[in-house]
Amino acid sequence: MNEPVPVALRGVSFAYEDGPPVLTGLDFAVREGRALALLGRNGSGKTTLMRLLSGGLRPDSGELTVEGRAVRYDRKGLTALRTTVQLVVQDPDDQLFAASVGQDVSFGPLNLGLSDTEVRARVTEALAALDITALADRPTHLLSYGQRKRTAIAGAVAMRPRVLILDEPTAGLDPDGQERLLATLDGLRDNGTTVVMATHDVDLALRWADDVALLTPSGAHTGPAAGMLARTDLLAAAGLRLPWGVAVARLLRERGWLAGDAAGPRTAEELAALRVP
Structure with missing residues (x-):
């Protein structure tokens, strides 16, 4: 992989106060343009x-880098x-606090x-990207759960980040809400945002992600x-x-219905559309 690396952890270790190490000597890179699922x-x-x-x-040891340069943990650096x-x-309620969607x-x-x-332009752009322009003046406490999720993501998108990291973004959404959110994320990716998604859903990771960690x-x-999610040892x-x-x-491969180098179906819809002998 030769994609640029906008953000990475190099040799990072971290433990919470009075707790055991959570991460030790971790090297982790987010590659530009690759949808990454973290499981x-x-x-x-x-x-x-x-x-x-x-x-x-902040790491106990090691460093966080942006485009290869170590981040400084002062106001300017952060x-x-x-x-x-x-x-x-x-949980979007941990992130929303303003009176209305637009203000947040x-x-x-x-x-x-x-x-x-510039602020108005960014807000307009972010609301449109998340398909919530009509909610700009809506009080945040009157939003549905899915609308609150979209508002929280819009607040991040308004910062125009190169890398957007989402913690379980589809959790709590109904199937239609999940599909709409995934379509939104695809739109953000098409416009140059690298998306990292933490999830427990291996089926979602298989259909959505380019890479899996x-x-x-x-x-x-x-x-x-596809390769990582076939590693039964690592999955276990x-x-x-x-x-x-x-x-x-x-x-399908065991039955001779799928060539060894052919991509398998990732969803029931793709299986239904598959032509087999």
């Missing part, structure tokens, strides 16, 4: 890793980092000291999604099951 069992360090990448936590990396947490989305750009014209007790293992170490699509593809 692992509860307690594997996914949330810690995301907060380290976004500057919310402000620069947050124009490159934005984290959206799992404008908070980050205002803190960058941008002109009112599996967090196991031996460290983070990263590679192309990460406390995950084999994705449906991988199991179906194996069966």
